[in-house]
Amino acid sequence: MNAKLNHGAAAVAIHMRNAQGGQAANLDELSVQLRTQISELDALIKAKKEALKDVPDNLAEEINNRAKQIEGIASDIEQIKNDLVNQAKNLRQEDQEDIAAILIRNKDAVDQASIMYARSKSVSDSVTFEGIKTRNIITLAGISNKVGNAADAKDITGRTAAYRPLNIIDLINWIPADSETAYYLRETTANFLAGIIPEAEDKPESELQLGMLQLSVGTIAHFVRVSKQALKNMSQLAVYIETRLAYGVRLKLEYYVVNGHTPAQGQQKIFSGLLEPLNYTTVDVHHSDTAIDVLNKAKYKAAATYIQPDCIILNPEDWGRIERIKGTDGHYVFGAPGAAVQPVIWGVPVIFSATMPVGKYWCGPLSMAYEGYLDSDVTIVASTEDGNNVTKNLVTILAEMDGSGAVVLPDACVAGQLPAIGNAPNAPVVTTNTDAKLEGTATEGSVVTVTVDGVAVGVQLVGQSGQFSFAPNPVDEGDQALVTATLAGLTSSGTVVVGPAP
Known part of the structure; x- marks a missing residue:
């Protein structure tokens, strides 16, 4: 920097050189620029202070409090999710089967959906299943009237008549399974001798025998494959x-x-x-007992264990036959066909289930006599990463659950x-009873049987005429025979005849 002092001047001017050797601005100009910049900085500081005037002094403490909130x-949101799950489990069975309840009950499915959505933004749109082989593929080509179905897809979930309430498993108390093995405390013998005992006398000893039953927790599962095109064109198909x-x-x-x-x-039960x-007892059935008689005997034998039966389980076909039983005057014993009648017999609710074999029955306290373990409820998972789904544009939808169950009160x-x-x-x-023939009338379509000393000596199908005829008479002189008619497995009372003299 070079300074030059001019003694003859009225004012003193100081000049400076810049880095390149040129003449720089004088100090007066620099002073003006500095004052301007200071004013701008003051205004900026004032504006910032104005913006921060509501910020508390203990900013760190405030941030920590907000984090706790x-x-x-x-935590409240998580509690709401748990409450929704519990509410879904308490819904009526038909309500539990809609898609919203399925997703609520199966939080894993929601998690899987989140994973699928996240991964769809990167590489793939599903999770992987290994070792699954196709059983059935649903495509638009396999659906008749696919144009109409696509137009009416919004109504597809209205077809609920295809399934019914599963009341049997709804009556059972299911316990969460915490391992791959389930243990059941099974009562085999109970003989209670409690009573009023005089002072200083021994108390009676009751008998209660228990056994431990060990079963494995297994998986019940199935799946279908659906084309992406079908899911795309019919929005309700997945549901x-x-x-x-x-x-x-x-x-x-x-x-x-x-x-x-x-x-x-090699597999576990x-x-x-x-x-x-060994899971139930039976009743003695007399040859004259009807099905209604047997169910009455079963009710009271179950109640003899001091545990009242809460249901009778029948196949729908058997219950339908019981409902159609008519009295001698033609009226229905179990109510009018148009009446809304709760299935009840001998005061015990009836559960009819297609899983009960035709011709069989079960009676007892189902809620106490059967115990079950569930590792999880039904889980629904969808995936494109199954075999060659990607190349065939398919989606695998899998449903599965883990569980086990056993009878724990067989005597009841x-x-x-x-x-x-x-x-x-x-x-x-019987209209004719001679040595030449035995004739009479019987119900059309029935089978007439002539029995002597428990041995059938004559059998004949009754035709449209409603008549039967045995020639010669199969009953010997002096023998006593019983003539009966059997129709649809039901046998009439017998008509007694005595063999005629020659």
């Missing part, structure tokens, strides 16, 4: 399929509860069913075979 809100698959799993669960599970060689040997359960159900034909009427 956020954690509290997250319908998921609902039906979940129902199919629960239907199979009910089957195992009733009939039990027979494992293949999962379910011990109501109708399996009564089961067995029902006699033929319905109205027995009228007893045959």
